[in-house]
Amino acid sequence: MKRSEIIKIDRENIWHPFTQMKDYENSEHVVITRGKGVKLFDIDNNYYYDTVSSWWTNVFGHGNKHISHNIRSQLNSLEHVIFAGITHPYAAKLVDLMNRFLPSELSKYFFSDNGSTSVEVALKMAFQYWQNLGKTSKTKFIFFENSYHGDTIGAVSVGGIDLYHKLYKPLMFNSHQVKSPICRQCIFRKNRFTLNGDTGCNCECIDEVERLIEDRSEEIAAVIIEPMIQCAAGMNIYNGIFLKKLRDLCTQNDIILIFDEVATGFGRTGKMFAFEHVGIIPDILCLSKGITGGFLPLALTVTTKTIYDAFYDDYFSYKTFFHGHSYTANPIACSAAVGCLENFIKKPIEKYKSGMEKLKDAAIMMSEFDFVSDVRNIGFIAAFDIINPYSGKPFPAKERVGLKIYHESLKNNLILRPLGDTIYWMLPVNIRKIDIEQIYNKTVKSIKNVIEGYSWLRS
Numbered sequence: 001m002k003r004s005e006i007i008k009i010d011r012e013n014i015w016h017p018f019t020q021m022k023d024y025e026n027s028e029h030v031v032i033t034r035g036k037g038v039k040l041f042d043i044d045n046n047y048y049y050d051t052v053s054s055w056w057t058n059v060f061g062h063g064n065k066h067i068s069h070n071i072r073s074q075l076n077s078l079e080h081v082i083f084a085g086i087t088h089p090y091a092a093k094l095v096d097l098m099n100r101f102l103p104s105e106l107s108k109y110f111f112s113d114n115g116s117t118s119v120e121v122a123l124k125m126a127f128q129y130w131q132n133l134g135k136t137s138k139t140k141f142i143f144f145e146n147s148y149h150g151d152t153i154g155a156v157s158v159g160g161i162d163l164y165h166k167l168y169k170p171l172m173f174n175s176h177q178v179k180s181p182i183c184r185q186c187i188f189r190k191n192r193f194t195l196n197g198d199t200g201c202n203c204e205c206i207d208e209v210e211r212l213i214e215d216r217s218e219e220i221a222a223v224i225i226e227p228m229i230q231c232a233a234g235m236n237i238y239n240g241i242f243l244k245k246l247r248d249l250c251t252q253n254d255i256i257l258i259f260d261e262v263a264t265g266f267g268r269t270g271k272m273f274a275f276e277h278v279g280i281i282p283d284i285l286c287l288s289k290g291i292t293g294g295f296l297p298l299a300l301t302v303t304t305k306t307i308y309d310a311f312y313d314d315y316f317s318y319k320t321f322f323h324g325h326s327y328t329a330n331p332i333a334c335s336a337a338v339g340c341l342e343n344f345i346k347k348p349i350e351k352y353k354s355g356m357e358k359l360k361d362a363a364i365m366m367s368e369f370d371f372v373s374d375v376r377n378i379g380f381i382a383a384f385d386i387i388n389p390y391s392g393k394p395f396p397a398k399e400r401v402g403l404k405i406y407h408e409s410l411k412n413n414l415i416l417r418p419l420g421d422t423i424y425w426m427l428p429v430n431i432r433k434i435d436i437e438q439i440y441n442k443t444v445k446s447i448k449n450v451i452e453g454y455s456w457l458r459s
């Protein structure tokens with residue numbers, strides 16, 4: 001198909017996700033036809049750096065040879081099979097490899113096919129666990145302001161971003177929202193966030209959730225949190241001490257702790273899983289996105305034998321977990337995930353230090369600009385906010401500076417996807433230093449070009 005035909009059909013018939021389609025009245029979607037490493041190529045063969053790892057899914061760059069080899073050979077034997085009453089070697093192989101990366105406490109794997117469903121599974125599992133045990137009052141969830149766990153109604157019910165979630169309130173089940181540990185905007189103003197992520201504080205911000213848990217433990221089924229970093233919130237990195245305290249509170253008050261590592265899993269934060277930064281273990285772990293290296297949709301909700309055992313009974317006890325999806329444990333997706341894990345076995349995440357260090361250097365350099373504030377970095381993620389260099393304050397939202405930077409980035413062979421006015425890079429673990437340099441230079445150029453358009457603000 002020609003570019004013009006694709007654009008015509010796209011314009012007439014396609015409704016893109018998280019997109020105000022009117023924004024494309026006078027511009028067009030980029031038509032991407034292939035990818036290699038950290039670069040994507042459009043139909044006219046222009047390249048773009050994929051600085052957002054294609055919605056945080058891509059782990060080893062586009063077209064990773066080992067993963068695509070696994071998929072190819074899987075295609076020769078089985079494309080799909082029902083996963084109730086039947087199992088297959090590809091699911092078993094995947095779980096066997098996962099066991100090498102997860103602590104032995106997390107040993108029971110429930111398959112689904114995207115991040116939101118992995119969260120739905122976790123919420124229903126936590127709820128039913130208490131029902132199966134006869135503790136029927138434990139029905140509520142605690143979640144954090146600015147959190148994002150997906151777009152299905154259960155996930156939205158524990159979502160804390162007003163822009164995405166508020167409208168759907170009448171559809172949601174009641175949950176308790178508490179303040180997030182946003183170190184860069186510390187409400188105690190005790191410590192400013194540092195680029196190391198170490199604020200040196202003792203997480204006084206745990207107070208609110210502590211009080212809620214202690215007052216209402218009888219009604220709380222579970223707490224759900226994105227460990228170490230709230231990604232969709234604008235890459236809010238926070239102090240891991242918060243998680244340690246939360247783990248203790250949940251254990252002491254008989255509450256399930258759910259870690260949503262849909263975005264952070266598979267090396268993104270510099271560890272295989274973000275919870276490894278603090279050496280604690282959740283009761284339920286949600287995984288997706290990077291699990292297949294960014295090739296195919298797949299998700300896992302991993303839990304403990306204790307939770308699993310509460311569902312294990314004679315059929316007529318009606319303790320079965322009645323949940324499943326048509327494409328549960330799709331063999332081709334499993335083969336991609338096996339490829340991804342084999343890559344990590346061949347070269348563990350600790351061996352990708354040089355990319356992480358280079359990214360940190362780029363983040364430090366970024367912090368020198370007067371149009372940048374609150375630079376933050378963890379592993380292969382770096383983020384900063386764009387501010388008005390003349391006033392030192394954020395731009396008014398109506399300026400849509402982030403969107404302008406996105407459009408400008410495309411002219412500079414770069415795909416940035418700002419979250420509001422937060423610019424971030426989320427990069428594959430095997431990115432080369434030279435590519436990070438290019439991404440840095442092109443990002444600076446794109447932002448400067450937009451900021452120059454505001455030079456009238458100087459006067």
Ligand SMILES: Cc1ncc(COP(=O)(O)O)c(C=O)c1O
Pocket residue numbers: 114115116117119148149150151226231232260261262263264288289
């Ligand atoms: C932490 C977290 N949880 C869940 C999801 C939802 O995943 P999906 O878009 O695959 O449904 C996302 C997506 O960005 C996420 O960042």
